[in-house]
Amino acid sequence: MTRVGIIGASGYSGAELLRILNRHRSVTVAKAFANSSAGKRVDEVYPLFLKQTELSFETYTPDSLDGIDVVFIALPSGEAMNLVPSIIDRGKRVIDLGGDFRLKEPFLYEKFYKREHTAREYLQASTYGLPELNKNDISKAQLVANPGCYPTSAILSLAPALAHKFVAPDGIVINSLSGVSGAGRNASLEISFVEVNESVRAYKVGVHQHIPEIKAALAKLTGEEVNLTFVPHLVPINRGIYTTTCAELLARSSEDDVRAVYESYYREGPFVRVLRNGIPEIKNVIGTNYCDIVVRIDRDNNRLIVISAIDNLVKGAAGQAVQNMNIMFGFPEQEGLTF
């Protein structure tokens, strides 16, 4: 059995990792680190794990990784960069669910994350962990930067169209709706029930830290700069990302043509479902690692509309991280991820 350590195991993504890895047939979770909950049993902090695990949270120290084969880091952005160097030095493979190693340019990190990057030398060495785009690199990676939840839905929505030059690389508009678990597990008035329920609000308009991540991944695909407006919104649901993307069509293709391109592009990706009928709905992907996508053409306005839905904690975080681990370690890509 491959031995897994999770750093930051008591947050929502950490708990989701525990839930998924618990039924993975080739790994065992050997250590669950969570400094704030150290000493407590997992099932004390998350009673849903009663009778499911005997693990307790413990304090992280680099030495406690002895015997661990792969480390998941599920900490708020800004913390992983302080830990990764010593973990890499010990020869461990690392999957970071935070934002510290997703951008190649330190200045972009500093602009959008509002802090200095303290492990710049690892930025180039990291592999962006979106399996549908770069599975081969992931298989060989030592440090995988697991994509953000919004970028996962936005990049999967646009990749086939941009890669095939179906749409213009500028003037793209991406509207995303996120469930509240995306804000993490913490005490904050802004995400208290009464403030969020029966309401909707946009936030971080034009300044969200996922913007450069989306742009960089798409630019790498197309070989040219991609310009887009991204507006994230908070909606009163626990989980899910719903992304509606509009881009100018360059060719006068039919919906069937575009769909065929998307189907072909994702033929090897077991977790992207390109819908032939209907429309993505968040409820159809909750608890799963799927990304549901539909393409529509607005002929009057000459726009391609792409709509996608994922579970932000699964395909948008823990599930995709496990998918990356499966690829890195040669396990079946879907192991632990069928529901």
Next chain:
Amino acid sequence: MTRVGIIGASGYSGAELLRILNRHRSVTVAKAFANSSAGKRVDEVYPLFLKQTELSFETYTPDSLDGIDVVFIALPSGEAMNLVPSIIDRGKRVIDLGGDFRLKEPFLYEKFYKREHTAREYLQASTYGLPELNKNDISKAQLVANPGCYPTSAILSLAPALAHKFVAPDGIVINSLSGVSGAGRNASLEISFVEVNESVRAYKVGVHQHIPEIKAALAKLTGEEVNLTFVPHLVPINRGIYTTTCAELLARSSEDDVRAVYESYYREGPFVRVLRNGIPEIKNVIGTNYCDIVVRIDRDNNRLIVISAIDNLVKGAAGQAVQNMNIMFGFPEQEGLTF
């Protein structure tokens, strides 16, 4: 006291009309017509009206309008066109909350509403009831077509920018989120709790009947054709419309400049609040006739972003209808609408 009749008083918009008119100091609701609930007391169908009204629903016949000064029609689209001619013939003033008299072109009505229009001669005679745009016409109108909920939020978001040629009239992208009451009060699997809760879905992408209404109102303002992509979404809240609009900036204006134009444009409109700080949130307009608007500029992508929030049953329906009535009858514009 001006005497009001409501046709279709038992739906959500009808009930909201009853709630608002109940405290209006210049009118009295003389008749509440609702064929399916005829004979029942209002407080039997809506127990929230217990001790608030003695009215009962009755069956509509044209003769029962004797003594009525103004008629609100709150029926599903497609029904008002069969009633309006005889009401107008009787010399009553009419405010129709449905979609039958909003479009000037019968072919557009037939394309988007999927039925023939049976009262085409009244299309030209009707006045589009968006007070912030054409208060003067409303004051003299006999037949007012009360705007749809989505159009109210979209047109108010774009009118100042288009009227002042700040943005290009094509390539506009409008994403809207609607609460479930927008779908009306009826038995349908699609809007049952379990199907809607903890989910989001887009619907009628590119074919929603509010598209030509938005385009026509904006084209009238600018004098040229307006092209836009409109994607409505259903979100799990009872009430509210949240609209995020993106348009290409023509001038390199600052956010302050654009905001000043919006403030000036709505100076006479007591129900539009152009925010200086923060962002619209649905919870701040629920139960009110306000439309909250904020403007933002995405410099990198050269786009104006406008975000607006309304209560779909108030500013998006019953409240705006009462605002129109106030203007038509010379009552203070805010009467009955302060909360």
Next chain:
Amino acid sequence: MTRVGIIGASGYSGAELLRILNRHRSVTVAKAFANSSAGKRVDEVYPLFLKQTELSFETYTPDSLDGIDVVFIALPSGEAMNLVPSIIDRGKRVIDLGGDFRLKEPFLYEKFYKREHTAREYLQASTYGLPELNKNDISKAQLVANPGCYPTSAILSLAPALAHKFVAPDGIVINSLSGVSGAGRNASLEISFVEVNESVRAYKVGVHQHIPEIKAALAKLTGEEVNLTFVPHLVPINRGIYTTTCAELLARSSEDDVRAVYESYYREGPFVRVLRNGIPEIKNVIGTNYCDIVVRIDRDNNRLIVISAIDNLVKGAAGQAVQNMNIMFGFPEQEGLTF
């Protein structure tokens, strides 16, 4: 105009007081005290008040009450007892929405509120502000202890039956469900959206501080000790208390008889609606000062079942406080409270 001061105006009950008093025709809110938000405009903290009020929050000092006729205190329990003595000394009338002056016995306060009472001499002087039970005392009171939300629903459910000796005073079971605003406006993991949504939990089973309040008010009515089990639950709604009470029937009365007793008992209470048909639903009382009540008899088990619904922030807090003020100052009891 009577001049009102609100201490603790930035919490949910404080904001609700502002909303209600804003349309009250006989009072003006002269001061809104909120130390944590002092210096901010009310509409900055609560954007829903934009264009509705020019008030700013200010820091409370006893001297700032000059010119104020009546003071509402909407602070967490434990704070009012430090302020009330000096306010009373200045001759002001006070309505405390917290729990500090509801119990007559300091030892009960200390047992259930887990702190010492620092103004014991005012406990006997205070009047319990449930208008349906003791309107006459309230009209003359200087210090009114506004009831808790759960006690309001529980006492109104049981008062007629116990006063008329229809039910046994022991073995009573009260199950209540509360919306999340009952927990106040604060940053806490326990009331964050994800922790509350799609779930239900009981809390403070058998130890809730409202237990002695309910028992004392009912014992005063019956002249004997009342024993009851009270289980509060948190449910994922913003507002509302739903209380289901079971008590052993002493007489073999019919439902009609019991309902007649309830109707008679509340004949003078404009805000209690004893339902003849249907069942209380929280949605029918939201935003109103009503308490909807229905009585049912479970013949097989010889139990009276009483079900009631209120809005916890209105009849359970701010609305009832205004009702008390109306009684104290001789205003019409419903002033400001019709919706």
Next chain:
Amino acid sequence: MTRVGIIGASGYSGAELLRILNRHRSVTVAKAFANSSAGKRVDEVYPLFLKQTELSFETYTPDSLDGIDVVFIALPSGEAMNLVPSIIDRGKRVIDLGGDFRLKEPFLYEKFYKREHTAREYLQASTYGLPELNKNDISKAQLVANPGCYPTSAILSLAPALAHKFVAPDGIVINSLSGVSGAGRNASLEISFVEVNESVRAYKVGVHQHIPEIKAALAKLTGEEVNLTFVPHLVPINRGIYTTTCAELLARSSEDDVRAVYESYYREGPFVRVLRNGIPEIKNVIGTNYCDIVVRIDRDNNRLIVISAIDNLVKGAAGQAVQNMNIMFGFPEQEGLTF
């Protein structure tokens, strides 16, 4: 592989059966019958099954059961009694998720279900499928009546206390809260989003068809009649039953003593978790077959309080049905039910 047929596979319980059986290692779902959806693929009606199943719904006829080993019936109560005789005649084993075979007395069925029973001769032959109470009988049964969702939570809450004579068998009060999926998948105004959201309502007070089921199961345990008041409530969540039960304590036991009895009683039941700390929360059992239970003693009122939580579609329906099948066929009891 054991071959399974599901009759009524397109409702919420049917879909949950498909979801659970999909990962069961000893069975294969050979047929999914759903007359109203016959001819449609499962993933067309439930897009969440895309890429998960190739099954299509088909019309049920008795002959189509050839080759099937076990039949689940997930139809509304009143329909199974017309199908079961012919299925039993063919020698198939049957698990009925509806209410038709839970009561032994036809007169009770007719009183509470408001229809005549057309297969009375099978009432005595059926086995009540609550594994924690009668696993042995289930293992040999040909016809298992799967318990209702409310009875599962209520009986598991009370069984140890009544079996050990800790509490009086009368004066019991059971308050239950149910998620909306309990009302089934159908078009109905009563369960439309707007009618249910932000509200709570009790229903079928004292007349719910689960009352005789609870009483019968408990009476069988104690050997004497059990009297109880049962009040079900609808709360705005998708899934879950939360049951709070109060009963008069006969012995002056401590909480620890009572908990020890409960733990001992459920020692062999892998799906009952008797909590030592904390309180059941619906979110901790969603998607699982667990029933979480806590016991508390209200010393002042001499009452035992038992609180339990289940997922109504899993332990309250499909999960328990699979647990029964596992017992009937000698599969490991938890097969397919670990999450």
